[in-house]
Amino acid sequence: MLVGACMVPTNIEAQDEPIKLKNLFGDLTARHIGPALMSGRINDMEAHPTNPRIIYAGTAGGGVWKSNDAGTTFNPIFEEYCQSIGAVEVDPNHPDNVIYVGTGETWTRNSVSIGDGLYRSNDGGTTWNKLGFEKSERIANIIVNPNNSNEVYVAVLGALWSDSEERGVYKTTDGGATWNRMLYVDQTTGCADLAMDPNNPNILYASMWEFRRTGWSFNSGGDKSALYKSTDGGATWNKIHNGFPEGKLGRLAIAVAPTDSNILYTVIEAEDDARKGLYRSDDAGASWKQLNNDFGITVRPFYFSRIVVDPKNADVVVKGGLTGSISRDGGKTFKGLGNMHSDIHDVIFDINDSDRLYVGTDGGVYRSWNGGTTMEIVENLPLSQFYHISVDDAEPYNVYGGLQDNGSWYGPSSSGGGITARDWNSIGPGDGFRVLKHPTKNIIYSEMQGAESVWRFDADNKLVKTIQPLPQKGHDELRFNWNAPMAVSTHQPDRFYMGSQYVHKSEDMGDTWTIISPDLTTNDKAKQNQEDSGGLSMDNSGAENHTTIFTIAESPIDQNVIWVGTDDGNVQVSTNGGKTWTNTTPNISGLPANTWCYHIEASVHGKGTAYAVFDGHTTGDMKAYAYKTTDYGKTWTNIITDDVEIFARNIQEDYENPNLLFLGTEFGLYITIDGGKSWAKFKNNMPSTAVHFIDLQKRTNDLVMGTHGRGVIIIDDISPLRQINQEAMSKKLHFFDSEIAEMNDNSESFGNGFGAETQFVGQNPSSQAQIKYLLPKRHTFGKMTMEIQDMNGNKLATLGPGKSKGINIVNWSYKIRQPKVAKGKTFSFGGFTSPRVQAGTYKAVIKKGKQTFEHTFEVAYDKDNKLSENDRALKHNTTMKMYDMTQELAYMVYELDALLEATPKAKVKTALNELKETLVITTGDNYVASAESQLREKMADLYAKIAGSYDKPSNNELQSLKIIEERFNKAKSDFAKLKKKAKVKDLQLKTFEDFINE
Amino acid sequence: MKTIKIILALFVASLTLQTNAQTADEIIETYYENTGGKDNWAKVTGMTMNAKVNQGGMEIPIEITQMKDGKQMTVVNFQGKEIKQGVFDGEVLWSINFLTQKAEKSDKEATDNFKIQSTDFPGPLFNYKEKGYKVELIGKEEFSGTECFKIKLTQKPIVVDGKEEENTSFYYFDTENFVPIAVQTEIKSGPGKGMVSEVTMSDYQEVEGLYFPFSMTQGVKGQPGSPISIDKIALNPKIDASEFKFPEESESGTDKN
DSSP states (O other), X not given: OHHHHHXXXXXXXXXXXXXXXXXXXXXXXXXXXXXXXXXXXXXXXXXXXXXXXXXXXXXXXXXXXXXXXXXXXXXXXXXXXXXXXXXXXXXXXXXXXXXXXEESOSSOOTTOOXXXXXXEESXXXXXXXEOSOTTOOOEEEEEEETTEEEEEEEEEOOOSSSOOSOOEEEEESSXXXXXXXXXXXXXXXXXXXXXXXXXXXXXXXXXXXXXXXXXXXXXXXXXXXXXXXXXXXXXXXXXXOTTOOSSOBOOOEEEEETTEEEEEEEXXXXXXXXXXXXXEESSTTSOOEXXXXXXXXXXXXXXXOOEEEOTTOTTOEEEOBSSOEEESSTTSXXXXXXXXXXXXXXXXXXXXXXXXXXXXXXXXXXXXSSTTSSOEEOTTOOOXXXXXXXXXXXXXXXXXXXXXXXXXXXXXXXXXXXXXXXXXXXXXXXXXXXXXEOSSSSEEEXXXXXXXXXXXXXXXXXEEEEOOOOOOTTSOOXXXXXXXXXXXXXXXXXXXXXXXXXXXXXXXXXXXXXXXXXXXXXXXXXXXXXXXXXXXXOOOSSTTOOSXXXXXXXXXXXXXXXEEEETTSXXXXXXXXXXXXXXXXXXXXXXXXXXXXXXXXXXXXXXXXEEEEEEOGGGTOOXXXXXXXXXXXXXXXXXXXXXXXXXXXXXXEOSSOTXXXXXXXXXXXXXXXXXXXXXXXXXXXXXXXXXXXXXXXXXXXXXXXXXXXXXXXXXXXXXXXXXXXXXXXXXXXXXXXXXXXXXXXXOOOSOOOSSOTTSOXXXXXXXXXXXXXXESSOOOBSOEEEEEEETTOOEEEEEOOOOOSEEEEEEEOSBOOOOOOOOOSSOOGGGGOOOBOOSEEEEEEEEETTEEEEEEEEEEEXXXXXXXXXXXXXXXXXXXXXXXXXXXXXXXXXXXXXXXXXXXXXXXXXXXXXXXXXXXXXXXXXXXXXXXXXXXXXXXXXXXXXXXXXXXXXXXXXXHHHHXXXXXXXXXXXXXXXXXXXXXXXXOOOOHHHHHHO | OHHHHXXXXXXXXXXXXXXXXXXXXXXXXXXXXXXXXXXXXXXXXXXXXXXXXXXXXXXXXXXXXEETTSOEEEEEEETTEEEEEEEEOSSOEEEEOTTTOBEEEOOHHHXXXXXXTTTOTTOTTTTXXXXXXXXXXXXXXXXXXXXEEEEEEEEEEEEETTEEEEEEEEEEEETTTOOEEEEEEEOOSSTTTTSEEEEEEEEEEEETTEEEEEEEEEEETTSOOEEEEEEEEEESOXXXXXXXXXXXXXXXXXXXX
16 A cells, blocks of 8 residues: 555656756856956965965855965865855865865854855865754864864854854864864854964864844854863863953954964953953963054954964964054064955965965955065955846946945946956945946946945946935934845836835936835834944944835836835835835735845736745844735745745846746855746856845846855846746757847957956857757767758758757857868968858757757847948858859869879979969968968958958958959969870869868 | 565665665776677777867867877868877877977976876776776766766876876766766866866767767866867777877978878
């Protein structure tokens, strides 16, 4: 009976097996466009202990990067895992192979990402295994015993927004198989820093930190913060506070001088400002003396608390900070590090030369060659941390967005030679958030934190104006979120919305504002104490402003339907342009109260249809919440399944297929094609980075993601996903519908010149015709070929078709094969040119085994190129005439060579050789020893000139062609005469066709 | 009826168990058995492949020869001129300079690294133990939607810019057919150092009883690769040793058309 019961569902499944989208993404691949010029936040740097060429950077939201060239360039080595990194540690006993990564950044600002445990690689970062600590959220340090690789200590800072018992110092003695918690204080206090005596691995120092963040507050410090020492490998711990300030303590850092185990440094966050700062011990922690409390040493301890001691000199100390500080007198006095991006989180010294420093900042990694005085940025770390992005409808479209501590920017989605630093334009300072393009005018809106400034930039005239809504009579003081919402309207291009606790509407691009709502938040006064935030060190940055509106969406179908989501959990809707509002949150079931509404997507598929995404991570709730309504919020349906592993911030609907949705989560992108009944994680060149915002470009169907750690990531043309269904899956091969392919005449680039070799270059989209098809199963055995044919079945090009299960994308350059060129001593560079086809209808023909599959598609000319039909025809006919001439000449030279070999007559031989010397180059090389051009070169160069131009052939070119034709005709008649004279019978020659196609 | 179902269920279960218990050795063994038999593979003395690469409309014919004794060369045909690249005679690694059309030796490090792999034919996994290589089954992993066994191959270390480095690659064997459909290798030298190169394989077809992939793509992981389609594979070619020899001070571009 049991067996029978098991068999039944199997049978049902066989009939209607649900589509597993996860296996079908195939060639659909993300491309990264950066930007890298401002890079992003670095959490931890690590040096290889014996090879100075190898440097690791653990980043806040962009994974782990490894440099093999002493920090000149970096490559990502942790793509498939959580991208928020707390600590990177190289096993000193196996430094080439064994690397530990503790996830979850530890400089606990409001916008930090989360970690998901400890990882180890045994092969230098190629493959990784997880070693547990799933609930640790943040790992501050990992230390491997330099005498015993099986002994490893892990400092778990733990959860930022909730209680957690997974905190403190952990130890393994069996290489990570089992772990023991060696030091634990309570569920509010984690290990913020851990150090080992370099000369005695049983001596450890641990700083424990009491800390907590909510959506509206931050607290650093308490009775439980303390500095501990163990002399028995972590078995017992004692506080070492002799000389410490009285009262509560905050975040403490600890460092042991590598050259002298007695010298320790700590930085103390204390109640009394005068007693904060750098302390030093010269007796291994038995007593402490305060040395310095400059601003650079005491500033924002939760954000900057790292101390690093020069490996060669115990008196050279570097402290992270707003600018970073260095002391050369044992910590008594400090000077700032050289000019670089502010907010210095970590520093490492080169292992051999302390003049060489690597610094991790909020704006990437910097190098110094002179002890930190001058700094240069690493240019290939695309770690930009977007809070938000948007796109316009230019060709190519631009991407706009704001970054953590790196202002607001816009840049093109495509650029000649790739998207480089110089393609990006600054559009606002400070922390950047939302950046929106005016729907019709060349005007860009941007903002900084808390809407302190909202800029309206007239890009044509380079005029800028601040337009943020100001307090109005009869209303409370305005409360703007750190990341304040703005919105434009598709109905009224000059309309501009902003949200405080009220909805502000302007009909004149922000010149005048009207408040069109009551306070739409809970207005909970307990959550409005920003000025008290920080704990022992006041931290009133505005980052904790709460009970604010966070998202505004006007329906693209009806301008009177406006949606608003608040950071304290309200979803409000107005169906009359803001006259009245309804809070629909009570209609949502399964959502914890006051969960932050991060995004509302007003649907194009129905007036009353919208999606709402909620993020509870600032209460410690890591689940994803997304709901759909079709009746203005009267009812909401959950569209999240267990497939989604972590909390989400954003959703994007497809404009054509209502069941196709894209979900931006803390660990990457998820896609559904069944309206949220199942979700598949998209991994093709898509790291598990936090996706903060998604937009879908309407013309190109490109999915554009603003990630918080890997910049802008684009999936070009998601339209195949619309067409995946049971019917398509049931075919052996299914061609996706394709749009008209336009042959772009834009010149790609003259090259970017020199001097940018170490810069990041963002990938461009394909400019070729793309043939897309679905294979329900990978093709592995037997021949599978693809040709492009004209409608008469003539072959134009042979392409290598994709064989992947799922979506395959094959590029065709619109070109036929290059002409066969006469053989000479050197190359005819013009002869490497392939001519483009004419606009029209073509066929892609795939032969798979015995079956043939055909797909017709349209090719069009560049619509920006206004050549007339006659001009087009002239260009094509001239190009093909020269293509044919080139091949004819090739055959003639082939025949001539054969004749030369066969003829016994010396005189004829000489004459043939003389003729040949006028046809092709017979001496010299391809560079500076090149010989004078002959007929082949002249012909091919003119052919290439005409074929490669966007324009019709000029009179000058046509005249030149005449000269070449005359010379060719003469050569042909001369050759015909010599052939007769040579009197070679039965010369074995390939036919012209065979010769051309060999 | 019920009994049949139970037997069937047990049979299916045992099959599953078997697949789970695959070792790297069994997978590699099965691959060579399924593609012609190990003995037959061992008999092959060399092969020549004729292929075409297509770069933006430009079709380039190439001919790749690999011999059991480690000799190899690639001949690229440009405008009827044959240009030899990556030629190895067992001692010297050399290529024709495209500009001068003269032969030039590779640097010593590249040559030494090449030499280390000169026993690889017909593939580094073949009798890998005798070559001093190691394999490890990493587990099952999907490659582009297809379930695969992922096998890590560690060859002898190479030297890059004066420093010894581990030489590893990852083979993805289709769990259905036991043939590799992709190989990933960390790029160890040059400006791409640290990136991962990826070769995918398909269109396995028989040549004299052995199966070879007739279609490949080559590129960097995460980016579209360039397709290579193979027209012809000839086994045991007779090639004069002089073809592999470095032409001392001679002009090259052997005109054989």
